[in-house]
Amino acid sequence: MFDKRLRQKLALQKEKGLYRNPPVVDDGDGRTVTVDGRTLVNFASNDYLGLGRCETLRKKASDAFSRYGTSSSSSRLVSGNASVIREAEKAYADYFGYEDAIFFPSGYQANLAILSTLFGPEETLLFDKHVHASTVKGMQLGTAPFKGFRHNSMGHLEKRLKSASGHPVVVTESLFSMDGDTPRLAELAELKKSHGFLTVVDEAHAYGALGTGGRGIAREVADVALGTFGKAMGLFGAFVLMPSLYREYLFNFASPLIYTTALPEAHAVTALAVLSEVERGDGRRERLSSLSRKLTRLLTDRGFTVCGEAHILAVQIGSEERAHDLVTKLFDQGYFAFTARFPTVPMGQAIIRLSLTANHTEKDLEDFSDALFRLSR
Structure with a gap:
């Protein structure tokens, strides 16, 4: 059957x-x-x-894995919280203009962690209806109520904001993965000033490729931002940029972070090399x-x-x-x-x-x- x-x-x-x-x-x-x-x-x-086949990065990755080995062999909360990973996370936070960062094995896993953990019944998540499937799944796994607004419609978002019962959190992307378009970020910034909401922005397809130094295009509005190494940055895994308080909270309560093996130290070393390539790209x-x-x-x-x-x-x-x-x-x-x-x-x-x-x-x-x-x- x-x-x-x-x-x-x-x-x-x-x-x-x-x-x-x-x-x-x-x-x-x-x-x-x-x-x-x-x-x-x-x-x-x-x-x-084109960094995925960049000879310079391939050599640095090879050297890193040769030196550090192929696995962290532990979660971040046991023995996998290596100093070189913290060094790389801080470097990414500094480069993109945030207080702190966490590396994740994948962007999907990162979105699950952010959206299922940070927000609860006291918040209302207002999401663009074209966000990634991992964003939707993260909201479904969490306890915060959520409502969609029409794709890139700041007018419809404003209506949702006016009727939101909990503290609003706007969830969107800076460059949408299927449509290839961007939200009206200036209008979003004005709404943010008027309504005082938090904003989570997935910059996976923008980081490395758009903005000054490849820093993306949504820093003005994003309280939390997600990036991936597996796109313009030519590596694998993901990173989340956020205030230090949010990082502390995720380390204590995010199942997708707590119950998984950390990325290897060699990944962090290679990620630092990637950042140099992005900066001069x-x-x-x-x-x-x-x-x-x-x-x-x-x-x-x-x-x-x-x-x-x-x-x-x-x-x-x-x-x-x-x-x-x-x-x-x-x-x-x-x-x-x-x-x-x-x-x-x-x-x-x-x-x-x-x-x-x-x-x-x-x-x-x-x-x-x-x-x-x-x-x-």
């Missing part, structure tokens, strides 16, 4: 065009991936600055911005509706089946792209999500836009 139920649900996914069976990637260099012996131009990577950021503008122009000139204000672009398709068919054909033409379908996006609003990296060439963009135009006719 149990196996039958699983098979039925999988069959239904296939009928709806929502079945997921990703190809196995054999190799890659940041700009391309190899699948079944074929080299494809990769538009599905979040390695925005203006050239990479400028190139990424230029490539993003060019691809947007190429696609819109060919009649596509493209959303996105930075290095994440969402090409509007609509039908889940058509979107899947297009990325399959693009694969055959030598392009690795990702379709976001329900439940990642609302039903009937499927997109082809394009991620750019500073390692792409202008010819990559020109050839891709030509291919997509040809295949969509």
Whole structure:
């Protein structure tokens, strides 16, 4: 009976065009991936600055793991609270302009910790309806009531603020992972002055790639900010920036932190090297911005509706089946792209999500836009 139920649900996914069976990637260099012996131009990577394959970082990571070993072998609350991890956390807090920081094994885990632990029945969480799935899951696991507001609608948020029963906490992102757009941060700052709420901002897709020195774009409004190493920073894991009081509270009450093995010391050493690369990465950021503008122009000139204000672009398709068919054909033409379908996006609003990296060439963009135009006719 149990196996039958699983098979039925999988069959239904296939009928709806929502079945997921990703190809196995054999190799890659940041700009391309190899699948079944074929080299494809990769538009599905979040390695925005190209640091994931940076030779300097690879050497420093190798040296760090050789010196410190491969595992912390303990949670942070037992013997895993290594001095080098604290050094790196403080360096990140200083660089991004916060009192303190905590490293986590993943952004998903970090969002679970923040949203299920810091807030309780005395608060009301008001969240943008396009926030990441980990944010939603964190709220569901917590005890604070939560209500959504329309995506990037400061007017709707203000209505929610006026009717909130507990102390309001606004939860949003600085660069949305599927839409590629940003909230009206100046308007959000004005609302914050008027209503005095706390703000949690997921800057996972902005840190490293946007803002002065890659410091993101939401510091003016964010009391707590989440970043990931696994995107523009080319590593793995995540970090949360916050006041020292919040860090102390999480160390005492956050299950996703207390009951998990700490990241290894070598990770912290490599994270410090990453921070140096991010700080001097203006050239990479400028190139990424230029490539993003060019691809947007190429696609819109060919009649596509493209959303996105930075290095994440969402090409509007609509039908889940058509979107899947297009990325399959693009694969055959030598392009690795990702379709976001329900439940990642609302039903009937499927997109082809394009991620750019500073390692792409202008010819990559020109050839891709030509291919997509040809295949969509």
